[in-house]
Amino acid sequence: MSSASTTAPASPAPQPGRAPLKPLDQALAELLARAAPLHCVEAVSTFDADGRVLAQDLVSSLDVPAHDNSSMDGYAVRASDWAEGAVLQVSQRIPAGSSGHALAPASAARIFTGAPIPPGADAVVMQEDCEAVEEGVRIKAQPQLGQWIRRRGEDVAAGAVVLRRGERLTPASLGLAASIGFDKLQVAPRVRVALFSTGDELVMPGEVAPADMKPGAIYNSNRFFLRALLLRLGCTVTDLGIVPDRLDATIAALKGASQAHDLILTSGGVSVGEEDHIKPAVQALGELALWQIAMKPGKPFAYGKLGGAHFIGLPGNPVSSFVTFLVLVRPFLLKLQGATEVAPSPIALPAHFDWPKADKRREFLRARRNADGGLELFGNQSSGVLTSAVWGDGVIDNPAGRAIAHGDMVQFIPFSALMA
Known part of the structure; x- marks a missing residue:
C-alpha cells in the first residue's frame, strides 16, 4: 500500500523541567494493574x-435441547418407508410439550415444531412437502435421514x-x-462512581438562557455524556455537580467523595494552570500515580488513590474528555468488575483522506465509514469540537509520528464497540 508514514520516538521529548509524557500503552497497562476487581458478588x-x-x-x-425434536411443522417418518406416491397412515399427533409413542412401520406422526421425535422416526418432512389425503398423508419428496431434526444436546451438553x-x-x-x-x-457489583466537574466558567443548561450567558461562560456538556457513559457501563453515579475553581473546594469535594465510592471521576482542572487545582488537591489527600499521557486529544489525564477510592481526572475539553474516557476509563471500569475483555479490537480499513502532518503524540481521529468501504475524516479535529464525535461513528487509532495518505490502511475502532 502507499504510505506517507514517518518514524517517531516512542514518546515526545520532555520540555526542560518536565517529565516526559507517558506513552498510552504504558499508561493503560499501569492503570489496569491498579484496577483490582471488586471482591463482593x-x-x-x-x-x-x-x-x-x-x-x-x-x-x-x-442437555439443550433435552431430546431430539422437530424443527418444523410436518410429519415424522421412517425414511425407509417412503415410496413415490405411497400414502402413510397418520398414527398419532404430537404437539410441542407432549410426547408420542413408538412409530409403527409404514406410518407417520403429525408433529409440530419443538415436539419430541417419536421412537423409530428418523426424519421429519415439512408440511409443505406433504399432501393430506383421506387415507393419511402422501409424502411428495423423498426424506433424508435426520432432516429437520434437532438433536439432543446440539446447543448445550450437560456439564458444559x-x-x-x-x-x-x-x-x-x-x-x-x-x-x-x-x-x-x-x-460483579456495580462500581460506585462520584462525578464532578471543575470550572467557574461552567453553567448548567436550563439555569441560564443562551442570551443571558456571561462572556466566557460555557454550558457543561461533559457532565451529560460522562454520566451517560458511566450508566452504560453499569455504574451507580453520584453527581456532585460543579466544584468552584478553588483549592479548598476541590480538596473538600475529593475528601467527601472518597468516603463511599470506588472511583472519583472529575472533568477539568488537570492541566498546569494557576486555576487547575486537581493535582495539588489529590497530592494533599493521597497519591498521584499518573499525570499526562502522550495522546491527542487527551494529554491532561490523572490517576491516583484517595484512601480506598480510585481517582481519575479527565481533561476539560469535551472531545478530550470523551476520548480519554473511552480509551482509558472504560477498560479500567470493566477491569474493576472483573471483565476479561476490556478493549475492543480495531478494524483495518482504508483511509479515504489525506492526513499529511504527523503528530508527535498518538492520535485518535474522529471518522466515519462511507458507502465505498473506506473512512472519511471530520474536517475539524480540535479537542473542543464535540460535533466530531456525533458526526463520526468511531475513531482512527493513529500511531505517533505517522502521516496518512489516501488509500493507507488504518486502525478504526467503532463507537458502537466503545460505548456498548
Whole structure:
C-alpha cells in the first residue's frame, strides 16, 4: 500500500523541567494493574443482568435441547418407508410439550415444531412437502435421514460451561442462561462512581438562557455524556455537580467523595494552570500515580488513590474528555468488575483522506465509514469540537509520528464497540 508514514520516538521529548509524557500503552497497562476487581458478588435476576459482568462460570446441568425434536411443522417418518406416491397412515399427533409413542412401520406422526421425535422416526418432512389425503398423508419428496431434526444436546451438553466468569452479559447470553434454568446470576457489583466537574466558567443548561450567558461562560456538556457513559457501563453515579475553581473546594469535594465510592471521576482542572487545582488537591489527600499521557486529544489525564477510592481526572475539553474516557476509563471500569475483555479490537480499513502532518503524540481521529468501504475524516479535529464525535461513528487509532495518505490502511475502532 502507499504510505506517507514517518518514524517517531516512542514518546515526545520532555520540555526542560518536565517529565516526559507517558506513552498510552504504558499508561493503560499501569492503570489496569491498579484496577483490582471488586471482591463482593451480587445475585441478580436474569431479567436484570444485561450488561453486568458474570462472577462465576455458568455450568449446564442439562442437555439443550433435552431430546431430539422437530424443527418444523410436518410429519415424522421412517425414511425407509417412503415410496413415490405411497400414502402413510397418520398414527398419532404430537404437539410441542407432549410426547408420542413408538412409530409403527409404514406410518407417520403429525408433529409440530419443538415436539419430541417419536421412537423409530428418523426424519421429519415439512408440511409443505406433504399432501393430506383421506387415507393419511402422501409424502411428495423423498426424506433424508435426520432432516429437520434437532438433536439432543446440539446447543448445550450437560456439564458444559456455557458462560465464563468475566464475560459481560448480553441479551443473547441472558437467554442462554435461562435456557439452562438460571433465574438468578452471580455478577460483579456495580462500581460506585462520584462525578464532578471543575470550572467557574461552567453553567448548567436550563439555569441560564443562551442570551443571558456571561462572556466566557460555557454550558457543561461533559457532565451529560460522562454520566451517560458511566450508566452504560453499569455504574451507580453520584453527581456532585460543579466544584468552584478553588483549592479548598476541590480538596473538600475529593475528601467527601472518597468516603463511599470506588472511583472519583472529575472533568477539568488537570492541566498546569494557576486555576487547575486537581493535582495539588489529590497530592494533599493521597497519591498521584499518573499525570499526562502522550495522546491527542487527551494529554491532561490523572490517576491516583484517595484512601480506598480510585481517582481519575479527565481533561476539560469535551472531545478530550470523551476520548480519554473511552480509551482509558472504560477498560479500567470493566477491569474493576472483573471483565476479561476490556478493549475492543480495531478494524483495518482504508483511509479515504489525506492526513499529511504527523503528530508527535498518538492520535485518535474522529471518522466515519462511507458507502465505498473506506473512512472519511471530520474536517475539524480540535479537542473542543464535540460535533466530531456525533458526526463520526468511531475513531482512527493513529500511531505517533505517522502521516496518512489516501488509500493507507488504518486502525478504526467503532463507537458502537466503545460505548456498548
